[in-house]
Amino acid sequence: MISFPYQTQTAIEFAVDLFRQSKHVVVLTGAGISTPSGIPDFRSTGTGLWSSDEPMEVASLSTFRTAPERFFDWFRPLASQIFDAQPNSVHSALTGLENAGHIDSIITQNIDNLHQKAGSKNVIEMHGTMQTLTCTHCYQQAKTEHYLASFVEKGEIPHCPICDQILKPDVILFGEQLPQTAWFKAQRAARQCDLMLVAGSSLEVLPVAGLPMQALDQGAHLLIINNTQTYLNVRADVAILEDVAVIIPAIVERVLNG
Numbered sequence: 001m002i003s004f005p006y007q008t009q010t011a012i013e014f015a016v017d018l019f020r021q022s023k024h025v026v027v028l029t030g031a032g033i034s035t036p037s038g039i040p041d042f043r044s045t046g047t048g049l050w051s052s053d054e055p056m057e058v059a060s061l062s063t064f065r066t067a068p069e070r071f072f073d074w075f076r077p078l079a080s081q082i083f084d085a086q087p088n089s090v091h092s093a094l095t096g097l098e099n100a101g102h103i104d105s106i107i108t109q110n111i112d113n114l115h116q117k118a119g120s121k122n123v124i125e126m127h128g129t130m131q132t133l134t135c136t137h138c139y140q141q142a143k144t145e146h147y148l149a150s151f152v153e154k155g156e157i158p159h160c161p162i163c164d165q166i167l168k169p170d171v172i173l174f175g176e177q178l179p180q181t182a183w184f185k186a187q188r189a190a191r192q193c194d195l196m197l198v199a200g201s202s203l204e205v206l207p208v209a210g211l212p213m214q215a216l217d218q219g220a221h222l223l224i225i226n227n228t229q230t231y232l233n234v235r236a237d238v239a240i241l242e243d244v245a246v247i248i249p250a251i252v253e254r255v256l257n258g
């Protein structure tokens, strides 16, 4: 087992106790748990592929509607990187907790399907998924895997098999509303939990960033593990400002094996 500095070790013990005392745990995950799988953080500027353009502008619904080829040009180098990514130790640890009955659901801001690839079942995707595409004209849905190779290799923009209009990835773009069903489910989960774990999210994107506040308002405990501060660290029972990929497996190991 890894040994941690005294302060971190104490925080880990406290987190383990919270898990043991809680009956309804909900986890909220963000980009920080996917970076160890090689997916660059959408919002850290100046790093990796995301810096080539301004995501807020090019990954917006209005750009998609007015100049879809610009959106697809920007998305092309990212598509297979996200689609082919593999889950890491955080995803596996959370799946282990879910399988052992310690987690009710995982609310995620990620679009990479990595929780499901790791075997998690009850995943609420707040920002959609890259697994499917939907026709902008007739709403026919299609699987991304059928279009990925020709798009990545030749830059062919995916078109609807029924009406030949452009297919839009089922990810929530800037300026686009959150999927209503997912949003209602997430709010219910936040209000009914007695512990919320925020993992790898800096809680900057509304409305999802407000979910831990809803949990706190209902008397839930809050545990935040993220390598940067969030607006709720001051309200958390425990906030660990460290690498999720190190801390979460250490906590889960203790919760599952005593």
Ligand SMILES: [Zn+2]
Pocket: 135, 136, 137, 138, 139, 140, 160, 161, 162, 163, 164, 165
């Ligand atoms: Zn169509």
